[in-house]
Amino acid sequence: MSRIEKEIRECVYCGSTDDLTSDHVPPKLLFPRPRPSNLITVRSCRVCNQGASKDDEYFRLKLCLRHDVGEHPAAKETWPTILRSLQRPEKKGLQQSFFRSMFQTNRLSNGGVYLGTGHGYKVDLARLDRVAARITAGLFSHHFGYRIPETHHVEAFSVESLNGMDPQSQQTAIGVIDRVSQTVPHLIGDGVFAYWYQQAVDSELVVSWILTFFLRVSFFCMVVPR
């Protein structure tokens, strides 16, 4: 149990103080065994913890589907290289192009069918975004030592849904992502999960996050006022 987890005596998702459990952020099921030693846990009530398990399963299914499609051992071998590159401060341009390339390669039709491969398949993006928002809430409390206050909430977008935005909003989002991606990456598991975050200069409660799974599927999440 982490130091912060001990300090937080409420569910980081709903604030309940009843029947508290330990919840993995991101869900433990994403990590193949043997699981990494630096998994993050947060306080969660049993209702929130168990209530999310179906969404978590769906999340893993869809991610692994995409992860496996077009996955070659050779590509997998390049992960350590990519990870190392992303951690080098002098490689900021590379980090930016890494995320920009995700915008270009992850294409969806209007109906939510993933078109990045030979045969598209349907993805419930809102459901994936919901899991990403939950992970962000957990990471927020892990890093800052308190639950996101009621005045704020998480807005989560898969990179695909950013593609559907109007050009101006998209430019704004890409600008934020470029900045956030220049901060220090946090890595858990061998290429399974990486995240970056940056607080706004004028409000410590406003925080932008990038979550990347399997170095392939990314979400852009923001803790913002309701």
Ligand SMILES: [Zn+2]
């Ligand atoms: Zn709860």
